[in-house]
Amino acid sequence: MFRMALDAMGGDYAPLEIVRGGILALKEEKDLFVYFVGDKEKIKPILEKEASSLKGRYEIVHAPDNVKMNEAPSRVLRKKNSSLYQAGLLVREGKADAMVSAGNTGAVLTVGKFIIGAIEELERPSIGVAFPNPKGYTVLLDVGANVDVKPRHLVQFAVIGHTYAQEMLGIKNPRVGILSIGEEEGKGNELVKEAYPLLKETKLNFVGNAEGRDIFNGNFDVIVCDGFVGNVVLKASESLGFAILKMIKEEVKKSFWAKLGAWLMKPAFKALKQKADFAEYGGIPLLGAKAPVMITHGRANAKAIRNAIRAAQDFYTHHFNDVLRKNLLELAGEVLAKAKNGNGK
C-alpha cells in the first residue's frame, strides 16, 4: 500500500482540481491510499459527491490554514495548521510515504528540506528537471533548491542525477557533466574549477565540462550546476519555448497558406508541447528527501496532480532512496568524506 499526503489547498485551482486529481489516482491505482490535507469544510463535499465509491481508501486531515502563493516561503514553518505543513508532517511521522503539492514552490521546498529532510547520507536535497532533447532526456540539477553551494554539493547532485537517470529514465551508465562556459578543464568560475577535480575522482561516468548548449543536444545525460544558474536556465527555457510558439503564431497570421499549414501541423505541435510540458509528467521532484516530494506547477489541474502522484509512486516502488544511498557510498563515498573533513570544499 502506497500512502500519499496530498496538499489539497495548494495551487491556483485548489481545492477542486487537486482533490479531483487525488480521486483520479485512486480510481486508477488500486494499491493507493490518499490523505487529503486541508480545509475539511471545503474538501468533504467534493469527496462525498465524486468519490462515494472510494470510502476507506482516503482520509481527510483537517488543516484550515494555508500558505499563499506570494508569501515568504519560510513562513510555512510557523504556519503549523497549514495544509502544506501538515502534509509534510504526515510524511515525517511515517504515516504517508510521499507528498505532492501544487502550492508556493519555495514553501514546498522548505517543508521538503526542513520538515521531511534529506536522507542522512546527503547534506541537501536537490530539484532535478529532465529536459527533453531530440535523443531523449538530460537531467539538470540543481534548478533552485540550493542557491549558494560548495563544490562537494555538486558531487552530491551528480550522484543524485546519476541515480535519477539510471533508475527513473533507464539510462545505463549516464554521462555526467558540470555546467560551465567552455569545454576544457580549467574553464569556468571558481565553483566549477574546484568541483571539477572532485567529480573526476568519483566513480561516476564523469565526462567533463558541459556548456549551455549541451542541455538540449543530448550529449550529456546529467548536468550539475548551482541552483541559481539552474533556476535561471529552467525558467528561461520554459519561457523561450512559449516565445517561439507565440512568434510562430504571429508569423502564421500573415499568410493564408501558413495558417492552413499550421492547422495541418496541429497534432505535431501538440505532441511537441506535451514532450516539453513538465506538468504533463507530474511536476518536478525534490530528489534526496527522505520520501518522494513532487512539486507541481501552480496551474496544475486534476490530470497534472494524478501524474504527480503516479511519479511519486514510481520513485517509491523503484526504492529510489535505497539506490541513492548505495550510490553515494560506492560512487563518491571517499571523495565526499575527504572533501567534508579535509578542506571544507
Place this chain on the structure above:
Amino acid sequence: MFRMALDAMGGDYAPLEIVRGGILALKEEKDLFVYFVGDKEKIKPILEKEASSLKGRYEIVHAPDNVKMNEAPSRVLRKKNSSLYQAGLLVREGKADAMVSAGNTGAVLTVGKFIIGAIEELERPSIGVAFPNPKGYTVLLDVGANVDVKPRHLVQFAVIGHTYAQEMLGIKNPRVGILSIGEEEGKGNELVKEAYPLLKETKLNFVGNAEGRDIFNGNFDVIVCDGFVGNVVLKASESLGFAILKMIKEEVKKSFWAKLGAWLMKPAFKALKQKADFAEYGGIPLLGAKAPVMITHGRANAKAIRNAIRAAQDFYTHHFNDVLRKNLLELAGEVLAKAKNGNGK
C-alpha cells in the same frame, strides 16, 4: 570615412568568405575603407579577382600567423604576427575605427579587452546580446566576457545595456533588471543581493529582479548578470531553438498532412529563424571597448561579415561610446565612485 580592420583569417570559411564580406560592404557603402588583415599571399588573389573596381579603398596588412579555433585565447597576446593581434593593433594605433573578427571568440575578447581596451570610464567591456521576444528585444549582458564580477560591474553593465537599448534599438527609458531567481528584493545569490541596492541608487529606470522567464517575455529591455550565467543562458537558448525545430521535424515526419503543413509554413519558419539568428544581425558586440568590436560566429559567411561591418559602423555613427561615457557619469557616476572607493563592492 569609416575605417574598418577586418581579421581576414578568422572563422571557418576564412579567408574567402571573410574577404568577400569586406568586398560586399565596400560595394554597398561608399564612405568605407577596409584593412584586410592576414596572409597577403592568400588575400591578394581574391581581391585582385573580385575587387578590381575598389582599388584605393582597401589595404592589405600582412599578418601571416593566426590563432586556431581550439587554441587557448590568451595565446593571441604572444602571437603578434597573427591577423587578430594586428587588426587589434590597427584600432589601438588609431588607424582603424573598428574591428570585426569571426575567429576564436575568446581570443577576439582578449584582443578587445587587452589590446584595444575599455573606455576609461569603464573597468571592463561586456558582451551584450539582444534576444528577440514577441514584443521586441531584450538586451542581456554580460554573456561571457566577465566570469567573476563584483556588484559595481553589474552597475556598469546596466549603463552599457541602457545605452545599447536606447541608442541602437531605439527604446526610450529602457526598463533595467537584474537576473535573479525570484521577483522580490532580497531573492538571489550574494552578488545579486549586493548589486540590487546599488542599481536602485542609480538614475537608471531600474525595475528590480528579473527571472529567467523575463529574458523572453518582453517585460524588461535590459537584464544584467555575470558572464557565467549569461553565457550559459545564451548557449542554452540557441541550442533549445535548434532542438525545438528538430523535434518539430521529427513529429512532422510521422504524418503526410503534417508534412504538407510544414511545407506551407516554410516562409513563417524562415522569418522566425532570421529573427533568432544573431549572425544575420552581424554578430555580437563587445560593448564599452574603446572602438566597436564585433564578434561573429565562426561559421560566418560573406553576408554575416557584411552585416557585422554594418553593425560596427552603426555604433560608430551613433557615437555610442560618447553617449556611454556621458551616461556612466550622469546615471551612475556617484554610485560607481562610492562603490569603488568606499567598500570595494
